[in-house]
Amino acid sequence: MKKEIDNKLNLKNIKPTAMRQLVLQVLTEQKTAISLPELEQKFEKADKATLYRTLKSFQENKLIHSIEDGSGSLRYALCQDNCECDPEDLHVHFLCTNCNQTFCLNDIPVPTINLPSSFSFESVNMVVKGICSNCKK
Amino acid sequence: MKKEIDNKLNLKNIKPTAMRQLVLQVLTEQKTAISLPELEQKFEKADKATLYRTLKSFQENKLIHSIEDGSGSLRYALCQDNCECDPEDLHVHFLCTNCNQTFCLNDIPVPTINLPSSFSFESVNMVVKGICSNCKK
DNA sequence: AAGTTGATGCAACCGGGTTGCAAAGTTATT
DNA sequence: AATAACTTTGCAACCCGGTTGCATCAACTT
Ligand SMILES: [Mn+2]
Ligand SMILES: [Mn+2]
Ligand SMILES: [Zn+2]
Ligand SMILES: [Zn+2]
Secondary structure (H helix, E strand, C coil), X not given: CHHHHHHHHHHCCCCCCHHHHHHHHHHHHCCCEEEHHHHHHCCCCCCHHHHHHHHHHHHHCCCEXXXXXXXXXXXXXXXXXXXXXXXXXXXXXXXXXXXXXXXXXXXXXXXXXXXXXXXXXXXXXXXXXXXXXXXXX | CHHHHHHHHHHCCCCCCHHHHHHHHHHHHCCCCEEHHHHHHCCCCCCHHHHHHHHHHHHHCCCEEEECXXXXXXXXXXXXXXXXXXXXXXXXXXXXXXXXCEEEEEEEECCCCCCCCCCEEEEEEEEEEEECHHHHC
């Protein structure tokens, strides 16, 4: 367990501090994307700024990616093992309008768009909204 | 000019007050989507709350649509004439990473996604980021 | 041991969005 | 025309997510 966590951090060149181990632990257990305020609530006593900077460094080192799901706060989720956060790693996200949870649809790549020739492409954000499998039943 | 503005408001069942005429005027002249703070700056002395409620009523009456472009603030743009803000009216948006302006790509519909069968579709937000035609040259 | 670097905690701040409430304006009723 | 009912506006205050400055603390280097 602990070994796994430290491994992941080391692989991404992130010094494994206690805080970072804890945050990565939460992110690993988490099945849906999580926001900074939500992450804050997972700890009894945690500093927003520290968590903020933890997430930031995780993202800079491509351990997690952020999702603008329109829920009012940025959400974060672990990257796939092979992920380099390049355009080809982009996938569709799903926001449930009932439970307000955001899912990575890792095996659904974002479709290519034929932009007007005068526009050039850098990245793309695609969020589908609807009812998730948990809420559907 | 004035006639056109009032016509549009009437068509959408929005009482044409002075404020609403002015805001619609701005939105009509505007070639890219505009946020509430940006709209505020278009007027010398304008109240944020009034503008906020104006945009809200415009949106409720399907005169404008809002765009979550990840720029930090919601942006708004006029709907097409025939628009009912239904899924088939959804189009791709483009945020220029240089000038920070957001464009409606009205003739590029959002591609359909085959969701996992346990998820149901309601709507979708797709924003492409890159360099716009103005900034490219 | 002293110095250097990076991580943490606390507080304060910023900006977008939202609401309560009273004043002003509009429309309907008598 | 006067009154009442309803809508819109303006102001202030608030909420919340995100961000930063700064002092302190921990780990590592010399
Ligand atoms: Mn994802
Ligand atoms: Mn649009
Ligand atoms: Zn759900
Ligand atoms: Zn541009």
